[in-house]
Amino acid sequence: MRILFIPGFGEEETIFDKIKDKLPGEKLFLSLWKLLPDKNIKDLNVTLFAKKLIVQFRITKHDLIIGHSTGGWVALHIKNIIGCPIVQIASWWDERKVIKPVANRHLIYFAAKWGLYLNRFVLRSTVKKLYQGKPSAPIFEAVFTRLMKGNRANVVNQMRLIFNPYPTKLTVKPDLSIHARKDTIIRFPDGPVHEVAGDHFSLYTYPEQVYLPILQFMQYHAAE
Numbered sequence: 001m002r003i004l005f006i007p008g009f010g011e012e013e014t015i016f017d018k019i020k021d022k023l024p025g026e027k028l029f030l031s032l033w034k035l036l037p038d039k040n041i042k043d044l045n046v047t048l049f050a051k052k053l054i055v056q057f058r059i060t061k062h063d064l065i066i067g068h069s070t071g072g073w074v075a076l077h078i079k080n081i082i083g084c085p086i087v088q089i090a091s092w093w094d095e096r097k098v099i100k101p102v103a104n105r106h107l108i109y110f111a112a113k114w115g116l117y118l119n120r121f122v123l124r125s126t127v128k129k130l131y132q133g134k135p136s137a138p139i140f141e142a143v144f145t146r147l148m149k150g151n152r153a154n155v156v157n158q159m160r161l162i163f164n165p166y167p168t169k170l171t172v173k174p175d176l177s178i179h180a181r182k183d184t185i186i187r188f189p190d191g192p193v194h195e196v197a198g199d200h201f202s203l204y205t206y207p208e209q210v211y212l213p214i215l216q217f218m219q220y221h222a223a224e
Contacts, residue, residue: 001024001025001026001062001063001064001218001221001222002025002026002027002028002062002063002064003023003025003026003027003028003063003064003065003066004027004028004029004030004057004059004063004064004065004066005020005027005028005029005030005065005066005067005068005071006030006032006065006066006067006068006070006071006072006074006075007029007030007031007032007067007068007069007071008032008067008068008069008070008071008072008090008091008143009032009069009070009143009147009158009159009162010143010144010146010147010150010155010158011032011068011069011071011143011146012031012033012146013029013031015068015139015143015201015203015204016029016066016068016203017204018203018204018207018210018211019203019207019210019211019214022207022211022215023066023211023214023215023218024218025064025218028057030053030057030071032070032071032154032158032161033150033154035049035052035053035056036049036154036157036158036161037153037154037157038151038153038154039153040153040156040157041157041160042160043164044157044160044161044164045160045161045164045165045166045167046073046074046077046161046162046164046166047077047081047166047167047168048166049074049077049161050074050077050078050080050081051081053074053078054078054081054082059078059082059084060082060084061082061083061084062084063084064084064085064086064087064218064221065078065079065084065085065086065087066086066087066089066214067086067087067088067089067091068089068090068091068203069089069090069091069185069186069200070091070158070161070162071091072086072087072088072089072090072091072092072174073088073091073092073161073162074161075087075088075091075174076088076091076093076170076172076173076174077166077168077170079172079174080168080170080171080172081168083172085175085217085221086174086175086176087174087175087176087177087178087214087217088174088176088177088178088179089178089179089202089203089210090178090179090180090183090185090186090200090201090202090203091174091177091179091186092186092187092189093170093173093174093177093189093191094189094190096187097186097187097188097189098162098185098186098187099184099185099186099187100163101117105159105163105164108159108163109156109159109160109163112152112155112156112159113152113153113156115148115152118144118147118148118155119148120148122144123141123144123145123148126140126144127140127141130184131199134199134205135198135205136198136199136200136201136202136204136205139201139204139205140200140201173191175217175221176194176213176214176217177189177191177192177193177194178193178194178196178202178203178210178213178214179193179194179195179196180195180196180197180198180199180200180202181195182198182199183199183200184199184200185200186200194213196209196210197209
């Protein structure tokens, strides 16, 4: 079974470092930084991006997609189109679970474009308020710093995958959802979920709790 890993907003494939070698099969990592353009695409949405990935990487219903955060949201839309199994880690299928800085998505894009949100002051205050003393603090800082220093058009395009309206109605849910109740970025899902310790970055700070249910799911899926 081929496994496609999709990192979340601002993340690189290293977010999967603690779990990837525990899972058997051919592995492919799909980076939002590399696959989204460094220029503003105002009409970009998650459905269009999912369709692009399906064609570019020849994704079929026989592949398994594992997505963290925004990567799980992209995975859900791929599943919605071709019916492949997916695992969401710290992700969502109900958009109301995403904790937003403000309700208006255009203000979010504007703030990101002009450095009003992704800056050192917000980084320091967020770490102090939500991550101080936690094992996930270095991971959050690394992701946030990458977003501060990265191409701003690319950052906004990543945000568009989260917040822009999409044309296709969702009729599916993840085959396996793994989530920490103390996640401060995505609220805990309503519905079937495998609960783990930690927060948004449990796959890095508590990897065994994350990869074991994925292994069990893969074994069950292979036996069907």
